[in-house]
Amino acid sequence: MSDDGKMPVKCSGEEWCPLTATANMMSKKWHPVIIHRLLDSGSSGFNELKDEVGGVSSKVLSESLEDLEEKNIVNREVISEKPFRVKYSLTERGQELESTVQEMIKWGEKNLKQADE
Amino acid sequence: MSDDGKMPVKCSGEEWCPLTATANMMSKKWHPVIIHRLLDSGSSGFNELKDEVGGVSSKVLSESLEDLEEKNIVNREVISEKPFRVKYSLTERGQELESTVQEMIKWGEKNLKQADE
DNA sequence: CGGCATCCACATGGATACTG
DNA sequence: CAGTATCCATGTGGATGCCG
Numbered sequence: 001m002s003d004d005g006k007m008p009v010k011c012s013g014e015e016w017c018p019l020t021a022t023a024n025m026m027s028k029k030w031h032p033v034i035i036h037r038l039l040d041s042g043s044s045g046f047n048e049l050k051d052e053v054g055g056v057s058s059k060v061l062s063e064s065l066e067d068l069e070e071k072n073i074v075n076r077e078v079i080s081e082k083p084f085r086v087k088y089s090l091t092e093r094g095q096e097l098e099s100t101v102q103e104m105i106k107w108g109e110k111n112l113k114q115a116d117e
Numbered sequence: 118m119s120d121d122g123k124m125p126v127k128c129s130g131e132e133w134c135p136l137t138a139t140a141n142m143m144s145k146k147w148h149p150v151i152i153h154r155l156l157d158s159g160s161s162g163f164n165e166l167k168d169e170v171g172g173v174s175s176k177v178l179s180e181s182l183e184d185l186e187e188k189n190i191v192n193r194e195v196i197s198e199k200p201f202r203v204k205y206s207l208t209e210r211g212q213e214l215e216s217t218v219q220e221m222i223k224w225g226e227k228n229l230k231q232a233d234e
Numbered sequence: 235c236g237g238c239a240t241c242c243a244c245a246t247g248g249a250t251a252c253t254g
Numbered sequence: 255c256a257g258t259a260t261c262c263a264t265g266t267g268g269a270t271g272c273c274g
Contacts, residue, residue, distance in 0.1 A: 009222050011150045011170075018225025019218065023149040025229075026221075029247070032140040033128045046256045053128075060247060062257060084254085084255055093228050100220040101136065104143075105126050107217055108135025111210050112142075146267070163236045177267055179237060201235055201274085 025071060030056050030064050036101050043089035147173050147181045153218055160206035
């Protein structure tokens with residue numbers, strides 16, 4: 001009833017609404033790219049992900065991943081202790097962001113140019 | 118070739134990419150709601166929009182609209198001088214954000230609850 | 235009605251260095 | 255490898271009041 005093309009969702013005042021909630025979730029600078037990279041790769045280690053994202057510092061990546069973990073978008077798994085290794089991947093909830101990410105990419109490709117900003 | 122289900126888009130390093138560009142565009146707190154409200158209403162005056170959005174101050178709404186104007190998402194038109202009136206509406210580019218907004222709403226409805234935050 | 239001016243608080247991110 | 259610790263600059267938004 002909410003995906004029939006109409007927009008019954010109102011986001012007024014202090015009321016909770018799915019739009020602002022989702023926006024709030026994606027609003028940190030590196031979140032969309034992190035999600036996109038994990039959608040693409042399936043899973044990555046910390047520094048591996050850092051390279052794939054590119055331009056992000058350890059501190060910020062660490063903070064972002066922690067935030068995404070709390071929100072159940074990203075899953076962190078320690079896969080080895082000897083040489084210490086972890087594996088980041090998307091939860092089911094995280095994978096369901098794929099269509100949103102795709103729409104953002106489509107819109108950006110169609111409507112923005114590098115020169116714009 | 119980019120909407121066939123695959124994800125050829127890479128967003129590494131300092132390179133420009135449509136995902137981060139779009140994310141950057143939507144990243145201010147009230148932008149998504151403003152766009153959503155204008156998609157819904159077609160057009161609104163300043164204070165009318167302020168009420169529809171709810172909870173935003175004049176200053177911030179003004180800044181947001183100015184930002185969205187610069188990015189050619191929102192159109193501002195003065196429709197009367199005697200009693201001074203303006204009309205804000207979405208540009209074509211802005212209207213094309215509908216599917217992105219819809220995906221965000223769908224995801225939020227499915228995956229978030231009010232209690233979550 | 236449709237803003238702008240001010241001031242302030244806090245969130246966010248970058249650079250760099252260091253650790254188990 | 256996978257982070258943490260500092261420090262600092264800037265971004266972003268809220269409250270309030272005033273103006274043409």
